[in-house]
Amino acid sequence: PATSTPAGLKVHKYWSVGRNNIVDIELSPARDHDGPLLRLDERWRGMGLIVDLGYASFQLIRECQRLEIGLVIRLKNGWKPRMLRTIDEFGQLLDVDGEPVLDDLLEMDTSDYDGSSFDFDVAFGSASNRVTARLVGVPGSEAYHWSITLLPRAAASPALVCTLYRARWEIEIDNKRDKGGARLDQIDAEKPESVY
Numbered sequence: 001p002a003t004s005t006p007a008g009l010k011v012h013k014y015w016s017v018g019r020n021n022i023v024d025i026e027l028s029p030a031r032d033h034d035g036p037l038l039r040l041d042e043r044w045r046g047m048g049l050i051v052d053l054g055y056a057s058f059q060l061i062r063e064c065q066r067l068e069i070g071l072v073i074r075l076k077n078g079w080k081p082r083m084l085r086t087i088d089e090f091g092q093l094l095d096v097d098g099e100p101v102l103d104d105l106l107e108m109d110t111s112d113y114d115g116s117s118f119d120f121d122v123a124f125g126s127a128s129n130r131v132t133a134r135l136v137g138v139p140g141s142e143a144y145h146w147s148i149t150l151l152p153r154a155a156a157s158p159a160l161v162c163t164l165y166r167a168r169w170e171i172e173i174d175n176k177r178d179k180g181g182a183r184l185d186q187i188d189a190e191k192p193e194s195v196y
Contacts, residue, residue: 081122
């Protein structure tokens with residue numbers, strides 16, 4: 001069932017970057033939110049996770065921190081990161097006064113800077129909803145690309161974090177193949193068993 005006709009279907013794919021293949025799938029009605037389908041448990045401990053914005057939440061960041069999962073997601077529109085620390089031009093981690101919101105910096109185009117990358121420790125939310133993470137930005141052709149990560153600085157530069165996020169497009173390419181070859185966009189089944 002969907003909120004409108006025709007019925008809609010979502011296929012949630014677990015794609016292994018290392019295996020370059022799908023390792024699991026789940027189905028849901030198109031009207032349902034993506035987030036609840038991603039259930040993290042001890043099997044995920046110490047692994048990496050790259051997800052699109054349909055799964056992004058402060059709760060996801062908290063769960064990844066708890067399980068020591070190397071999360072990489074794009075910065076979601078409407079999220080207001082507040083800077084806690086920044087990396088200076090010599091690679092030193094510096095505390096900042098207060099917790100300034102980074103709105104102006106996030107909207108700049110690449111001509112505003114000399115092609116530098118950015119690497120901040122930031123906070124999102126407040127009180128019991130507060131989470132912290134790294135926010136990295138690398139210059140694109142016109143604007144900066146911003147990603148949130150839990151990967152340690154020693155293991156992942158801003159450029160590497162953004163490269164890892166781009167690996168998520170393997171799923172998008174696979175989706176296009178499925179829609180064209182398997183006609184997943186034309187399934188008219190009504191029961192999950194029939195869809196499978």
